[in-house]
Amino acid sequence: MSKVKVSASISIDGFGAGPQPSLENPMGVGGEALGEWAFATRSFQRMHGEDWTFQRTHGKDGGTTGVDDDFFARRFLNMGAWIFGRNMFGPARGPWRDNSWKGSWGDTPPWRAPVFVLTHYPRESIPMQGGTTFHFMTAGISRTLETAAAAANGKDVCIGGIATVQQYLRAGLIDELNLAISPVLLGSGARFLGDIDLVKLGYTCTEHVAGERATHVVLGRHATD
Numbered sequence: 001m002s003k004v005k006v007s008a009s010i011s012i013d014g015f016g017a018g019p020q021p022s023l024e025n026p027m028g029v030g031g032e033a034l035g036e037w038a039f040a041t042r043s044f045q046r047m048h049g050e051d052w053t054f055q056r057t058h059g060k061d062g063g064t065t066g067v068d069d070d071f072f073a074r075r076f077l078n079m080g081a082w083i084f085g086r087n088m089f090g091p092a093r094g095p096w097r098d099n100s101w102k103g104s105w106g107d108t109p110p111w112r113a114p115v116f117v118l119t120h121y122p123r124e125s126i127p128m129q130g131g132t133t134f135h136f137m138t139a140g141i142s143r144t145l146e147t148a149a150a151a152a153n154g155k156d157v158c159i160g161g162i163a164t165v166q167q168y169l170r171a172g173l174i175d176e177l178n179l180a181i182s183p184v185l186l187g188s189g190a191r192f193l194g195d196i197d198l199v200k201l202g203y204t205c206t207e208h209v210a211g212e213r214a215t216h217v218v219l220g221r222h223a224t225d
Helices: 031-039 042-051 053-058 067-074 141-152 163-172
Strands: 004-010 015-017 079-084 115-116 133-137 158-159 176-181 204-211 215-221
Touching: 004 015, 004 031, 004 163, 015 031, 031 042, 031 067, 042 067, 067 176, 067 204, 067 215, 079 141, 115 141, 133 141, 141 158, 141 163, 141 176, 158 163
Parallel strands: 004 158, 004 176, 079 115, 079 158, 115 133
Antiparallel strands: 176 215, 204 215
16 A cells, blocks of 8 residues: 655754755755765665765765665655655745756656655756656645655655655645654754654654664554544
8 A cells, every 4th residue: 555655864953954055055054964874875875876976075885785774775665756845856945047956966866756846836847867757736735645646656655855744744644754863963954843743643653773874763653533
């Protein structure tokens, strides 16, 4: 049965991105440290290939295996479509100035499936190399999820972007959260869960495993009264 999932990295103090996001720093100042646990894994390096900055600065050694690698690979298993907030696609705001910005993942994004970007401003779809196509949706979260689920054709849908995840959580539309808790403190930025009460929403911890560079937690949602 298909699920609506979230996969994200957060800091020990609960931030999902650093402060002052920009085109140069899409994850905010210091936010890239949240993903350090994944950068060295074999699955990440295979997915991003020769273009990834980590390999150019640290050398390509085939990547590490182990718990972190297993959990990173799980993020992409059975994934048929993605839904991103506007901020995850790019931190620019307002009407699209032009069609030059195509995300921060290069010419071959790792998603390899349709990606539906929530926005208030229409824009033509952008086909990319490797099977990713960005579609820009102005119909709201419920209609976008319906469209993404149809495109996923029985596979799972993954939600990305802090504000977008919070909207879908409050609407009761997310089945599972896969969180990697990175051993870093950001101090400020965007809190991943904000003031959301996951207990009232029916979530419990169904799995927790200490990896080599992060702690991995899976939260599942059960039926509530």
